[in-house]
Amino acid sequence: MAQRRDDRYTFDGLPLNPVEPGTSLLVTGPVLSGAREMGLRLLCSSDADGGTVLIATDSDATTMLEDFERHGGVLDRDRVRVIDCAQESGDLPEDSVSTVNTPADLTGIGIEYSGQYESTYASGYTRVRTGIITLTPLLVYSDDVRAVYRFLNTITGRVGTADGLGVCVLDPNAHEEQVVESVARFFDGRVDVRADQGALDLRVAGLRDQPTNWTPVGAGT
Amino acid sequence: MSDSPTVLCAQPDADERAETADALGDAGLAVEGVGSLDTLTTALDRSVDCVVTAFDLPDGDGFDVVDAVRSVNPACVVILYTEHAPSDLPRGGPEQVVEYVPRTVPESRERLADVAAMAAAEVTQAAYPIPETETERLAAVQRYDIDQLAATDAFDRLTALMASHFDIDVAFVGLMDEHEERFVACEGANWRTLSREDTICTHTILSDETMVVEDTHEDPRFAAVDALKQLNIRSYAGVRITDEEGNAVGAVCCTDGEPRRYTQTELDDLQRFADEVEEQLLLRRRLQGGS
Incomplete structure (x- = not known):
């Protein structure tokens, strides 16, 4: 595993500079054409003490872990944990996977997330990257968007105070513009993603020392 | 009056409550201990920064605590501190999002104190976006x-x-x-x-x-x-x-x-x-x- 030069979170293979501990990022773009992939790539950690907790809402835990591995994640059940709320799960006997019956159960998701976070932390993986892949089902299943606001304050609060990294994927075309703008306010920065003839571009808003113009993902920094 | 963040700690067992209060106090928090939902409700006001609660209280459960806290101080952070695994807890309402620290992790009181200290100082469970400044x-x-x-x-x-x-x-x-x-x-x-x-x-x-x-x-x-x-x-x-x-x-x-x-x-x-x-x-x- 790589030795860190400082405490900032790095992103191997992406044209992004390191970000400060406690940062939460909103990744926006077409989910099936880049945003989901980008979210998973941001969650890959090469740190010896790095862990990942994934809140999977758009696919079951098995699919999510396969996708995570395909995009560079290392599957180790002590350091990679999943809260599966996609309503598609079969038997999931592993301690590293929790299930919540519906994306509407924000309280259950939050408690399971904290539980998995604590387990990751107790295993010695104290630099935890948290992913919400994706936020859309949570918004769609909530009768009142304020419940999602409270959930986001709680998750980003834990990320911020525990010096973690938060990544939340959202397809802006799936929601009213006002809702997307409101959601963006819970995050320190926004990574926009687009696919151009199969190649991904990204740009960043809200964070210093990051590419603000569309930048090919393969270019590196 | 103390400048330390104020935490209400609700645990029914007096000895356990005292030990938890000590751990929270060591983290620089001003702690008031209560043994029931009723006494917690009496002690609640808007100066409370964080509530730590067991799930099982003699006159209610952790979600009753969340409701009581939110009715007085909607943005206050509530932390469930319980031996129950998440899957053993009843389903809460969508407005009852809380923090959770399991008592089953090693040195759980110290871990609780870390989470409570950070939460009380910097975090909100508000149901609205907060301005940066x-x-x-x-x-x-x-x-x-x-x-x-x-x-x-x-x-x-x-x-x-x-x-x-x-x-x-x-x-x-x-x-x-x-x-x-x-x-x-x-x-x-x-x-x-x-x-x-x-x-x-x-x-x-x-x-x-x-x-x-x-x-x-x-x-x-x-x-x-x-x-x-x-x-x-x-x-x-x-x-x-x-x-x-x-x-x-x-x-x-x-x-x-x-x-x-x-x-x-x-x-x-x-x-x-x-x-x-x-x-x-x-x-x-x-x-x-x-x-």
Whole structure:
């Protein structure tokens, strides 16, 4: 595993500079054409003490872990944990996977997330990257968007105070513009993603020392 | 009075409660211990920064605690500290999102103290977005004597003029404190305060752009807010007001019981009313001696 030069979170293979501990990022773009992939790539950690907790809402835990591995994640059940709320799960006997019956159960998701976070932390993986892949089902299943606001304050609060990294994927075309703008306010920065003839571009808003113009993902920094 | 963040700790067993309180105290928190939902409810007020609770109490459970806390202090952080695994807990309502620290992890009290100390100092469980500079913003709001401002005729005259000019039901000037919007003047209704999570203005203060909601029933941010229905707010236009340092202290707003659009000329006029309110607020704060 790589030795860190400082405490900032790095992103191997992406044209992004390191970000400060406690940062939460909103990744926006077409989910099936880049945003989901980008979210998973941001969650890959090469740190010896790095862990990942994934809140999977758009696919079951098995699919999510396969996708995570395909995009560079290392599957180790002590350091990679999943809260599966996609309503598609079969038997999931592993301690590293929790299930919540519906994306509407924000309280259950939050408690399971904290539980998995604590387990990751107790295993010695104290630099935890948290992913919400994706936020859309949570918004769609909530009768009142304020419940999602409270959930986001709680998750980003834990990320911020525990010096973690938060990544939340959202397809802006799936929601009213006002809702997307409101959601963006819970995050320190926004990574926009687009696919151009199969190649991904990204740009960043809200964070210093990051590419603000569309930048090919393969270019590196 | 202590400057330390205040934590209420609810655990039924006195010995366990004392041990938890010691761990929280060692983390620099001012702790008050309670043994039941009833005593917790009595001890609750808006000065509490964080509530740590067992799930099983003699007269209720952890979600009853969440409800009690949210009714008094909607943004307060609540942490469930329990030996129950998440899957063993009953399902809570979507408004009962909480933090959770399992007692089964090693050195759980120390871990709880870490989470509580961080939460009490920096985190909110509010059901609305918080401005980036909230601490400075709240300090700016506290420099205004809202009761004295509410007794000032100038704001009543301005809001009366607004209601007439825009032909709307209600015009108001509100300042947004930590928990609620407090109305300095309100023409067309007798509103004094409104819980922050129920206001549209909590969104208005986030941006220097005029906030227009043509139909609250069609806006997913507000369609489920019962308080807006009860106050007959179907449409809204608001401009944030700032102090001389740029802190968003409140908003100047129009509401109506019917869906409504605003022309650019009307929005320009609303901005002028807001500019006037800003000047009046600044002058009156200086007259109050708040500099």
